[in-house]
Amino acid sequence: MTSTLLHRLLAESVGTAMLVLVGAxxxxxxxxxxxxxxxxxxxxxxxxxxxxxxxxxxxxxxxxGAHINPAVTISLAVTRRFPWAEVLPYVLAQVVGGIVGALLIVAVFGTDAADLGLGATTLADGVPYWQGIVAEILGTFVLLYAVMALAVDSRAPLGWAGLMIGLAVAAAILLIAPQTGGSLNPARTFGPYLGVTIFGGDIPWSDFGVYLIGPVVGAVAAALVYDFIAQTRTGARPAEEESFTPAPGEDG
Incomplete structure:
Protein backbone atom coordinates (compact mmCIF):
# COMPACT_ATOMS: atom_id res chain seq x y z
CA MET A 1 0.00 0.00 0.00
CA THR A 2 1.48 3.31 -1.02
CA SER A 3 1.33 6.26 1.33
CA THR A 4 -0.84 8.16 -1.14
CA LEU A 5 -3.33 5.30 -1.28
CA LEU A 6 -3.35 5.28 2.51
CA HIS A 7 -4.20 8.99 2.52
CA ARG A 8 -7.05 8.41 0.09
CA LEU A 9 -8.44 5.53 2.11
CA LEU A 10 -8.28 7.61 5.28
CA ALA A 11 -10.12 10.41 3.47
CA GLU A 12 -12.84 7.98 2.38
CA SER A 13 -13.16 6.55 5.87
CA VAL A 14 -13.24 9.92 7.66
CA GLY A 15 -15.57 11.39 5.04
CA THR A 16 -18.05 8.52 5.37
CA ALA A 17 -17.87 8.74 9.16
CA MET A 18 -18.75 12.43 8.93
CA LEU A 19 -21.64 11.62 6.60
CA VAL A 20 -23.12 9.09 9.02
CA LEU A 21 -22.44 11.18 12.13
CA VAL A 22 -24.16 14.30 10.80
CA GLY A 23 -26.71 12.73 8.45
CA ALA A 24 -27.89 9.70 10.42
CA GLY A 65 -12.45 12.01 -4.95
CA ALA A 66 -14.83 11.95 -1.95
CA HIS A 67 -16.83 8.97 -3.14
CA ILE A 68 -17.96 8.18 0.47
CA ASN A 69 -20.33 5.63 -1.04
CA PRO A 70 -19.59 2.14 -2.43
CA ALA A 71 -22.21 2.69 -5.15
CA VAL A 72 -20.28 5.71 -6.44
CA THR A 73 -16.99 3.81 -6.45
CA ILE A 74 -18.45 0.81 -8.27
CA SER A 75 -20.24 2.92 -10.88
CA LEU A 76 -17.04 4.82 -11.68
CA ALA A 77 -15.16 1.55 -12.02
CA VAL A 78 -17.84 0.16 -14.36
CA THR A 79 -17.45 3.22 -16.60
CA ARG A 80 -13.63 2.86 -16.49
CA ARG A 81 -13.08 6.03 -14.51
CA PHE A 82 -11.67 4.29 -11.45
CA PRO A 83 -9.29 1.30 -11.20
CA TRP A 84 -10.96 -1.97 -10.22
CA ALA A 85 -7.90 -2.84 -8.14
CA GLU A 86 -8.82 -0.05 -5.71
CA VAL A 87 -12.55 -0.72 -5.51
CA LEU A 88 -12.33 -3.18 -2.60
CA PRO A 89 -9.99 -0.98 -0.49
CA TYR A 90 -12.24 2.04 -1.09
CA VAL A 91 -15.40 0.11 -0.20
CA LEU A 92 -13.83 -1.32 2.95
CA ALA A 93 -12.68 2.17 3.99
CA GLN A 94 -16.21 3.50 3.44
CA VAL A 95 -17.77 0.68 5.45
CA VAL A 96 -15.32 1.25 8.31
CA GLY A 97 -16.18 4.94 8.18
CA GLY A 98 -19.89 4.13 8.35
CA ILE A 99 -19.32 2.02 11.46
CA VAL A 100 -17.21 4.71 13.12
CA GLY A 101 -19.86 7.33 12.32
CA ALA A 102 -22.55 5.19 13.97
CA LEU A 103 -20.39 4.75 17.08
CA LEU A 104 -19.80 8.50 17.21
CA ILE A 105 -23.57 9.04 17.29
CA VAL A 106 -23.60 6.89 20.43
CA ALA A 107 -20.75 9.01 21.80
CA VAL A 108 -22.89 12.13 21.31
CA PHE A 109 -26.31 10.86 22.41
CA GLY A 110 -25.44 7.88 24.60
CA THR A 111 -26.67 4.32 24.27
CA ASP A 112 -30.25 5.57 24.04
CA ALA A 113 -29.35 6.47 20.45
CA ALA A 114 -29.17 2.74 19.69
CA ASP A 115 -32.70 2.34 21.01
CA LEU A 116 -33.71 5.13 18.59
CA GLY A 117 -32.11 3.21 15.72
CA LEU A 118 -28.96 5.31 15.12
CA GLY A 119 -30.64 6.77 12.06
CA ALA A 120 -30.81 3.35 10.40
CA THR A 121 -32.86 3.08 7.22
CA THR A 122 -35.63 0.48 7.10
CA LEU A 123 -38.56 -0.26 4.86
CA ALA A 124 -41.74 1.53 5.88
CA ASP A 125 -44.67 -0.58 6.97
CA GLY A 126 -46.43 -2.13 4.01
CA VAL A 127 -43.64 -1.37 1.51
CA PRO A 128 -42.71 -4.58 -0.34
CA TYR A 129 -39.07 -5.53 -0.82
CA TRP A 130 -39.11 -4.98 -4.59
CA GLN A 131 -40.64 -1.53 -4.20
CA GLY A 132 -37.94 -0.55 -1.74
CA ILE A 133 -35.29 -1.63 -4.24
CA VAL A 134 -36.97 0.43 -6.98
CA ALA A 135 -37.10 3.48 -4.71
CA GLU A 136 -33.41 3.18 -3.84
CA ILE A 137 -32.52 2.67 -7.52
CA LEU A 138 -34.34 5.85 -8.50
CA GLY A 139 -33.01 7.91 -5.60
CA THR A 140 -29.42 6.85 -6.26
CA PHE A 141 -29.93 7.47 -9.97
CA VAL A 142 -30.64 11.13 -9.14
CA LEU A 143 -27.52 11.32 -6.98
CA LEU A 144 -25.20 9.75 -9.56
CA TYR A 145 -26.62 11.80 -12.39
CA ALA A 146 -25.61 14.89 -10.40
CA VAL A 147 -22.16 13.38 -9.80
CA MET A 148 -21.69 12.69 -13.50
CA ALA A 149 -22.91 16.11 -14.58
CA LEU A 150 -21.11 18.20 -11.98
CA ALA A 151 -18.00 16.28 -10.89
CA VAL A 152 -17.08 13.99 -13.78
CA ASP A 153 -18.05 15.77 -16.99
CA SER A 154 -15.24 18.09 -18.10
CA ARG A 155 -17.85 20.59 -19.29
CA ALA A 156 -19.26 21.10 -15.79
CA PRO A 157 -19.10 24.61 -14.29
CA LEU A 158 -16.29 24.86 -11.76
CA GLY A 159 -16.99 25.10 -8.05
CA TRP A 160 -20.58 23.84 -8.03
CA ALA A 161 -20.07 20.10 -7.52
CA GLY A 162 -20.21 19.95 -3.72
CA LEU A 163 -23.24 22.19 -3.34
CA MET A 164 -25.31 20.69 -6.12
CA ILE A 165 -24.48 17.06 -5.33
CA GLY A 166 -25.43 17.75 -1.72
CA LEU A 167 -28.75 19.21 -2.86
CA ALA A 168 -29.30 16.20 -5.13
CA VAL A 169 -28.89 13.97 -2.08
CA ALA A 170 -31.44 16.09 -0.21
CA ALA A 171 -33.90 15.92 -3.11
CA ALA A 172 -33.55 12.14 -3.38
CA ILE A 173 -34.07 11.72 0.37
CA LEU A 174 -37.20 13.89 0.29
CA LEU A 175 -38.55 11.71 -2.52
CA ILE A 176 -37.90 8.19 -1.24
CA ALA A 177 -37.39 8.46 2.53
CA PRO A 178 -41.09 7.83 3.29
CA GLN A 179 -40.62 4.43 1.60
CA THR A 180 -37.09 3.34 2.52
CA GLY A 181 -35.54 6.00 4.74
CA GLY A 182 -33.55 7.29 1.77
CA SER A 183 -30.17 5.60 2.11
CA LEU A 184 -28.62 5.84 -1.39
CA ASN A 185 -25.49 4.37 0.18
CA PRO A 186 -24.76 0.84 1.49
CA ALA A 187 -22.08 2.09 3.91
CA ARG A 188 -24.45 4.71 5.36
CA THR A 189 -26.93 1.91 6.15
CA PHE A 190 -24.45 -0.77 7.27
CA GLY A 191 -22.84 1.41 9.96
CA PRO A 192 -26.03 2.12 11.93
CA TYR A 193 -27.23 -1.48 11.42
CA LEU A 194 -24.07 -2.84 13.01
CA GLY A 195 -24.09 -0.14 15.70
CA VAL A 196 -27.63 -1.00 16.78
CA THR A 197 -26.71 -4.69 16.82
CA ILE A 198 -23.60 -4.06 18.95
CA PHE A 199 -25.68 -2.27 21.58
CA GLY A 200 -28.33 -4.96 21.69
CA GLY A 201 -30.98 -3.28 19.61
CA ASP A 202 -33.27 -4.91 17.09
CA ILE A 203 -32.56 -4.20 13.44
CA PRO A 204 -34.11 -5.83 10.35
CA TRP A 205 -30.95 -7.16 8.67
CA SER A 206 -33.19 -8.79 6.08
CA ASP A 207 -33.83 -5.27 4.69
CA PHE A 208 -30.14 -4.68 3.99
CA GLY A 209 -30.37 -6.17 0.51
CA VAL A 210 -32.56 -3.21 -0.47
CA TYR A 211 -29.76 -0.83 0.47
CA LEU A 212 -27.12 -2.84 -1.34
CA ILE A 213 -28.90 -3.76 -4.57
CA GLY A 214 -30.81 -0.52 -5.05
CA PRO A 215 -27.93 1.97 -4.73
CA VAL A 216 -25.47 -0.08 -6.79
CA VAL A 217 -27.94 -0.69 -9.63
CA GLY A 218 -29.11 2.94 -9.59
CA ALA A 219 -25.58 4.30 -9.59
CA VAL A 220 -24.36 2.12 -12.44
CA ALA A 221 -27.49 2.86 -14.46
CA ALA A 222 -27.07 6.61 -14.01
CA ALA A 223 -23.42 6.55 -15.04
CA LEU A 224 -24.16 4.51 -18.16
CA VAL A 225 -27.20 6.58 -19.14
CA TYR A 226 -25.31 9.84 -18.63
CA ASP A 227 -22.43 8.61 -20.78
CA PHE A 228 -24.84 7.56 -23.52
CA ILE A 229 -26.90 10.76 -23.53
CA ALA A 230 -24.24 13.37 -22.77
CA GLN A 231 -21.46 11.53 -24.64
CA THR A 232 -18.86 12.53 -22.08
CA ARG A 233 -16.25 10.39 -23.79
CA THR A 234 -16.12 12.91 -26.62
CA GLY A 235 -13.75 15.64 -25.56
CA ALA A 236 -13.81 14.61 -21.91
CA ARG A 237 -10.65 15.04 -19.90
CA PRO A 238 -8.68 11.92 -18.93
CA ALA A 239 -9.94 9.97 -15.93
CA GLU A 240 -7.00 11.01 -13.77
CA GLU A 241 -8.05 14.65 -14.12
CA GLU A 242 -11.66 14.11 -13.07
CA SER A 243 -12.37 15.34 -9.55
CA PHE A 244 -14.11 12.15 -8.40
CA THR A 245 -11.48 9.79 -9.81
CA PRO A 246 -7.86 10.46 -8.80
CA ALA A 247 -5.41 8.19 -10.53
CA PRO A 248 -3.63 5.50 -8.48
CA GLY A 249 -0.68 6.92 -6.58
CA GLU A 250 -1.84 10.54 -6.96
CA ASP A 251 -3.39 12.85 -4.39
CA GLY A 252 -5.98 14.24 -6.77
Whole structure:
Protein backbone atom coordinates (compact mmCIF):
# COMPACT_ATOMS: atom_id res chain seq x y z
CA MET A 1 0.00 0.00 0.00
CA THR A 2 1.48 3.31 -1.02
CA SER A 3 1.33 6.26 1.33
CA THR A 4 -0.84 8.16 -1.14
CA LEU A 5 -3.33 5.30 -1.28
CA LEU A 6 -3.35 5.28 2.51
CA HIS A 7 -4.20 8.99 2.52
CA ARG A 8 -7.05 8.41 0.09
CA LEU A 9 -8.44 5.53 2.11
CA LEU A 10 -8.28 7.61 5.28
CA ALA A 11 -10.12 10.41 3.47
CA GLU A 12 -12.84 7.98 2.38
CA SER A 13 -13.16 6.55 5.87
CA VAL A 14 -13.24 9.92 7.66
CA GLY A 15 -15.57 11.39 5.04
CA THR A 16 -18.05 8.52 5.37
CA ALA A 17 -17.87 8.74 9.16
CA MET A 18 -18.75 12.43 8.93
CA LEU A 19 -21.64 11.62 6.60
CA VAL A 20 -23.12 9.09 9.02
CA LEU A 21 -22.44 11.18 12.13
CA VAL A 22 -24.16 14.30 10.80
CA GLY A 23 -26.71 12.73 8.45
CA ALA A 24 -27.89 9.70 10.42
CA UNK A 25 -27.17 11.60 13.62
CA UNK A 26 -29.68 14.25 12.60
CA UNK A 27 -32.35 11.52 12.58
CA UNK A 28 -31.47 10.65 16.18
CA UNK A 29 -31.52 14.35 17.08
CA UNK A 30 -34.98 14.76 15.56
CA UNK A 31 -36.31 11.74 17.44
CA UNK A 32 -34.74 13.01 20.65
CA UNK A 33 -36.43 16.39 20.37
CA UNK A 34 -39.75 15.54 18.71
CA UNK A 35 -40.21 11.84 19.35
CA UNK A 36 -41.02 11.23 15.69
CA UNK A 37 -39.90 12.22 12.21
CA UNK A 38 -42.61 14.02 10.26
CA UNK A 39 -42.15 15.29 6.74
CA UNK A 40 -41.07 18.72 8.04
CA UNK A 41 -38.44 17.03 10.18
CA UNK A 42 -37.39 15.03 7.16
CA UNK A 43 -36.70 18.33 5.40
CA UNK A 44 -34.17 19.32 8.06
CA UNK A 45 -32.63 15.85 8.00
CA UNK A 46 -32.19 16.06 4.22
CA UNK A 47 -30.62 19.51 4.68
CA UNK A 48 -28.14 18.03 7.18
CA UNK A 49 -27.19 15.39 4.62
CA UNK A 50 -26.84 18.04 1.90
CA UNK A 51 -24.54 20.20 4.00
CA UNK A 52 -22.26 17.39 5.16
CA UNK A 53 -22.01 15.91 1.66
CA UNK A 54 -20.97 19.32 0.33
CA UNK A 55 -18.41 19.80 3.12
CA UNK A 56 -16.89 16.36 2.52
CA UNK A 57 -16.71 16.84 -1.25
CA UNK A 58 -15.01 20.23 -0.94
CA UNK A 59 -12.71 18.95 1.81
CA UNK A 60 -11.75 15.50 0.55
CA UNK A 61 -12.51 15.70 -3.16
CA UNK A 62 -8.93 16.74 -4.03
CA UNK A 63 -7.55 13.84 -1.95
CA UNK A 64 -9.69 10.77 -2.68
CA GLY A 65 -12.45 12.01 -4.95
CA ALA A 66 -14.83 11.95 -1.95
CA HIS A 67 -16.83 8.97 -3.14
CA ILE A 68 -17.96 8.18 0.47
CA ASN A 69 -20.33 5.63 -1.04
CA PRO A 70 -19.59 2.14 -2.43
CA ALA A 71 -22.21 2.69 -5.15
CA VAL A 72 -20.28 5.71 -6.44
CA THR A 73 -16.99 3.81 -6.45
CA ILE A 74 -18.45 0.81 -8.27
CA SER A 75 -20.24 2.92 -10.88
CA LEU A 76 -17.04 4.82 -11.68
CA ALA A 77 -15.16 1.55 -12.02
CA VAL A 78 -17.84 0.16 -14.36
CA THR A 79 -17.45 3.22 -16.60
CA ARG A 80 -13.63 2.86 -16.49
CA ARG A 81 -13.08 6.03 -14.51
CA PHE A 82 -11.67 4.29 -11.45
CA PRO A 83 -9.29 1.30 -11.20
CA TRP A 84 -10.96 -1.97 -10.22
CA ALA A 85 -7.90 -2.84 -8.14
CA GLU A 86 -8.82 -0.05 -5.71
CA VAL A 87 -12.55 -0.72 -5.51
CA LEU A 88 -12.33 -3.18 -2.60
CA PRO A 89 -9.99 -0.98 -0.49
CA TYR A 90 -12.24 2.04 -1.09
CA VAL A 91 -15.40 0.11 -0.20
CA LEU A 92 -13.83 -1.32 2.95
CA ALA A 93 -12.68 2.17 3.99
CA GLN A 94 -16.21 3.50 3.44
CA VAL A 95 -17.77 0.68 5.45
CA VAL A 96 -15.32 1.25 8.31
CA GLY A 97 -16.18 4.94 8.18
CA GLY A 98 -19.89 4.13 8.35
CA ILE A 99 -19.32 2.02 11.46
CA VAL A 100 -17.21 4.71 13.12
CA GLY A 101 -19.86 7.33 12.32
CA ALA A 102 -22.55 5.19 13.97
CA LEU A 103 -20.39 4.75 17.08
CA LEU A 104 -19.80 8.50 17.21
CA ILE A 105 -23.57 9.04 17.29
CA VAL A 106 -23.60 6.89 20.43
CA ALA A 107 -20.75 9.01 21.80
CA VAL A 108 -22.89 12.13 21.31
CA PHE A 109 -26.31 10.86 22.41
CA GLY A 110 -25.44 7.88 24.60
CA THR A 111 -26.67 4.32 24.27
CA ASP A 112 -30.25 5.57 24.04
CA ALA A 113 -29.35 6.47 20.45
CA ALA A 114 -29.17 2.74 19.69
CA ASP A 115 -32.70 2.34 21.01
CA LEU A 116 -33.71 5.13 18.59
CA GLY A 117 -32.11 3.21 15.72
CA LEU A 118 -28.96 5.31 15.12
CA GLY A 119 -30.64 6.77 12.06
CA ALA A 120 -30.81 3.35 10.40
CA THR A 121 -32.86 3.08 7.22
CA THR A 122 -35.63 0.48 7.10
CA LEU A 123 -38.56 -0.26 4.86
CA ALA A 124 -41.74 1.53 5.88
CA ASP A 125 -44.67 -0.58 6.97
CA GLY A 126 -46.43 -2.13 4.01
CA VAL A 127 -43.64 -1.37 1.51
CA PRO A 128 -42.71 -4.58 -0.34
CA TYR A 129 -39.07 -5.53 -0.82
CA TRP A 130 -39.11 -4.98 -4.59
CA GLN A 131 -40.64 -1.53 -4.20
CA GLY A 132 -37.94 -0.55 -1.74
CA ILE A 133 -35.29 -1.63 -4.24
CA VAL A 134 -36.97 0.43 -6.98
CA ALA A 135 -37.10 3.48 -4.71
CA GLU A 136 -33.41 3.18 -3.84
CA ILE A 137 -32.52 2.67 -7.52
CA LEU A 138 -34.34 5.85 -8.50
CA GLY A 139 -33.01 7.91 -5.60
CA THR A 140 -29.42 6.85 -6.26
CA PHE A 141 -29.93 7.47 -9.97
CA VAL A 142 -30.64 11.13 -9.14
CA LEU A 143 -27.52 11.32 -6.98
CA LEU A 144 -25.20 9.75 -9.56
CA TYR A 145 -26.62 11.80 -12.39
CA ALA A 146 -25.61 14.89 -10.40
CA VAL A 147 -22.16 13.38 -9.80
CA MET A 148 -21.69 12.69 -13.50
CA ALA A 149 -22.91 16.11 -14.58
CA LEU A 150 -21.11 18.20 -11.98
CA ALA A 151 -18.00 16.28 -10.89
CA VAL A 152 -17.08 13.99 -13.78
CA ASP A 153 -18.05 15.77 -16.99
CA SER A 154 -15.24 18.09 -18.10
CA ARG A 155 -17.85 20.59 -19.29
CA ALA A 156 -19.26 21.10 -15.79
CA PRO A 157 -19.10 24.61 -14.29
CA LEU A 158 -16.29 24.86 -11.76
CA GLY A 159 -16.99 25.10 -8.05
CA TRP A 160 -20.58 23.84 -8.03
CA ALA A 161 -20.07 20.10 -7.52
CA GLY A 162 -20.21 19.95 -3.72
CA LEU A 163 -23.24 22.19 -3.34
CA MET A 164 -25.31 20.69 -6.12
CA ILE A 165 -24.48 17.06 -5.33
CA GLY A 166 -25.43 17.75 -1.72
CA LEU A 167 -28.75 19.21 -2.86
CA ALA A 168 -29.30 16.20 -5.13
CA VAL A 169 -28.89 13.97 -2.08
CA ALA A 170 -31.44 16.09 -0.21
CA ALA A 171 -33.90 15.92 -3.11
CA ALA A 172 -33.55 12.14 -3.38
CA ILE A 173 -34.07 11.72 0.37
CA LEU A 174 -37.20 13.89 0.29
CA LEU A 175 -38.55 11.71 -2.52
CA ILE A 176 -37.90 8.19 -1.24
CA ALA A 177 -37.39 8.46 2.53
CA PRO A 178 -41.09 7.83 3.29
CA GLN A 179 -40.62 4.43 1.60
CA THR A 180 -37.09 3.34 2.52
CA GLY A 181 -35.54 6.00 4.74
CA GLY A 182 -33.55 7.29 1.77
CA SER A 183 -30.17 5.60 2.11
CA LEU A 184 -28.62 5.84 -1.39
CA ASN A 185 -25.49 4.37 0.18
CA PRO A 186 -24.76 0.84 1.49
CA ALA A 187 -22.08 2.09 3.91
CA ARG A 188 -24.45 4.71 5.36
CA THR A 189 -26.93 1.91 6.15
CA PHE A 190 -24.45 -0.77 7.27
CA GLY A 191 -22.84 1.41 9.96
CA PRO A 192 -26.03 2.12 11.93
CA TYR A 193 -27.23 -1.48 11.42
CA LEU A 194 -24.07 -2.84 13.01
CA GLY A 195 -24.09 -0.14 15.70
CA VAL A 196 -27.63 -1.00 16.78
CA THR A 197 -26.71 -4.69 16.82
CA ILE A 198 -23.60 -4.06 18.95
CA PHE A 199 -25.68 -2.27 21.58
CA GLY A 200 -28.33 -4.96 21.69
CA GLY A 201 -30.98 -3.28 19.61
CA ASP A 202 -33.27 -4.91 17.09
CA ILE A 203 -32.56 -4.20 13.44
CA PRO A 204 -34.11 -5.83 10.35
CA TRP A 205 -30.95 -7.16 8.67
CA SER A 206 -33.19 -8.79 6.08
CA ASP A 207 -33.83 -5.27 4.69
CA PHE A 208 -30.14 -4.68 3.99
CA GLY A 209 -30.37 -6.17 0.51
CA VAL A 210 -32.56 -3.21 -0.47
CA TYR A 211 -29.76 -0.83 0.47
CA LEU A 212 -27.12 -2.84 -1.34
CA ILE A 213 -28.90 -3.76 -4.57
CA GLY A 214 -30.81 -0.52 -5.05
CA PRO A 215 -27.93 1.97 -4.73
CA VAL A 216 -25.47 -0.08 -6.79
CA VAL A 217 -27.94 -0.69 -9.63
CA GLY A 218 -29.11 2.94 -9.59
CA ALA A 219 -25.58 4.30 -9.59
CA VAL A 220 -24.36 2.12 -12.44
CA ALA A 221 -27.49 2.86 -14.46
CA ALA A 222 -27.07 6.61 -14.01
CA ALA A 223 -23.42 6.55 -15.04
CA LEU A 224 -24.16 4.51 -18.16
CA VAL A 225 -27.20 6.58 -19.14
CA TYR A 226 -25.31 9.84 -18.63
CA ASP A 227 -22.43 8.61 -20.78
CA PHE A 228 -24.84 7.56 -23.52
CA ILE A 229 -26.90 10.76 -23.53
CA ALA A 230 -24.24 13.37 -22.77
CA GLN A 231 -21.46 11.53 -24.64
CA THR A 232 -18.86 12.53 -22.08
CA ARG A 233 -16.25 10.39 -23.79
CA THR A 234 -16.12 12.91 -26.62
CA GLY A 235 -13.75 15.64 -25.56
CA ALA A 236 -13.81 14.61 -21.91
CA ARG A 237 -10.65 15.04 -19.90
CA PRO A 238 -8.68 11.92 -18.93
CA ALA A 239 -9.94 9.97 -15.93
CA GLU A 240 -7.00 11.01 -13.77
CA GLU A 241 -8.05 14.65 -14.12
CA GLU A 242 -11.66 14.11 -13.07
CA SER A 243 -12.37 15.34 -9.55
CA PHE A 244 -14.11 12.15 -8.40
CA THR A 245 -11.48 9.79 -9.81
CA PRO A 246 -7.86 10.46 -8.80
CA ALA A 247 -5.41 8.19 -10.53
CA PRO A 248 -3.63 5.50 -8.48
CA GLY A 249 -0.68 6.92 -6.58
CA GLU A 250 -1.84 10.54 -6.96
CA ASP A 251 -3.39 12.85 -4.39
CA GLY A 252 -5.98 14.24 -6.77
Missing amino acids: GSVVATLTVDGEVGYAGLGFISLAFAIIVAVVIYGFGPVS
